[in-house]
Amino acid sequence: MDIEDKLDKNTTELLSELRKEFEIVFQKKDINYCEVYTQNGKSTIFYNPNIVNNESIAHELLHIWLNKYNYIIGNHIYLSFQSDWKLSKIFNKFLCDYIGNCFDHYKMYPKYLEMGYSPEKFIMNGLDEKCSIDDIKKLHLKFLSKYKPDSVNRYIGYLISIYADHIDNSYIEHLKLLQKKEPELFRIVTDFWNRWTEFDIENIDAIHNSDIELAGSFMTEMEDWIEQKKIK
Numbered sequence: 001m002d003i004e005d006k007l008d009k010n011t012t013e014l015l016s017e018l019r020k021e022f023e024i025v026f027q028k029k030d031i032n033y034c035e036v037y038t039q040n041g042k043s044t045i046f047y048n049p050n051i052v053n054n055e056s057i058a059h060e061l062l063h064i065w066l067n068k069y070n071y072i073i074g075n076h077i078y079l080s081f082q083s084d085w086k087l088s089k090i091f092n093k094f095l096c097d098y099i100g101n102c103f104d105h106y107k108m109y110p111k112y113l114e115m116g117y118s119p120e121k122f123i124m125n126g127l128d129e130k131c132s133i134d135d136i137k138k139l140h141l142k143f144l145s146k147y148k149p150d151s152v153n154r155y156i157g158y159l160i161s162i163y164a165d166h167i168d169n170s171y172i173e174h175l176k177l178l179q180k181k182e183p184e185l186f187r188i189v190t191d192f193w194n195r196w197t198e199f200d201i202e203n204i205d206a207i208h209n210s211d212i213e214l215a216g217s218f219m220t221e222m223e224d225w226i227e228q229k230k231i232k
């Protein structure tokens with residue numbers, strides 16, 4: 001049976017709604033998760049027929065739904081920092097994609113719940129803690145007074161993963177520890193996330209509510225933060 005015939009009513013409705021605007025195809029792949037790849041207006045949802053469930057298809061469709069708002073955050077940061085010898089080492093493609101993904105998740109989760117699905121199935125192992133205290137303890141940002149780009153990269157990723165958790169897991173200790181390690185960086189990433197949560201994706205405009213401006217002010221703060229620092 002075709003995957004499309006297995007979808008429940010709400011996901012089927014979302015799919016047909018989206019198809020008025022986007023070309024969407026499904027493709028089987030030997031992976032243990034679902035993913036969507038969009039290029040030139042065509043979205044391909046990759047899934048494993050043996051483990052796929054309705055919620056994971058709904059999840060990918062919600063990523064496609066967000067495309068209509070046309071905001072760029074992760075990729076914009078990635079491209080902008082490519083020419084910065086320090087920041088390009090921190091903001092690699094993986095981190096920037098991760099930021100984009102987490103930002104998406106925050107904006108699509110309410111609609112996912114509205115469709116009647118459970119928090120547990122929003123992502124794989126949905127209820128789990130997204131970042132462990134041990135990982136944070138093991139994180140050393142500096143070595144001989146030089147910052148390690150890979151550690152700063154993970155620091156930002158950990159913090160974003162905590163903020164993006166759709167479950168109310170307790171991260172009080174995690175956050176305390178991260179803040180203590182690098183207070184200014186903590187503030188910069190936290191402000192960036194908080195501004196995103198308030199950002200109105202449905203009314204983007206270049207002057208009053210701009211995604212480019214939002215990403216830009218984060219990037220400026222990162223540039224200021226790193227300016228006087230030595231990195232490995």
Ligand SMILES: [Zn+2]
Nearest residue numbers: 059063101105
């Ligand atoms: Zn996702």
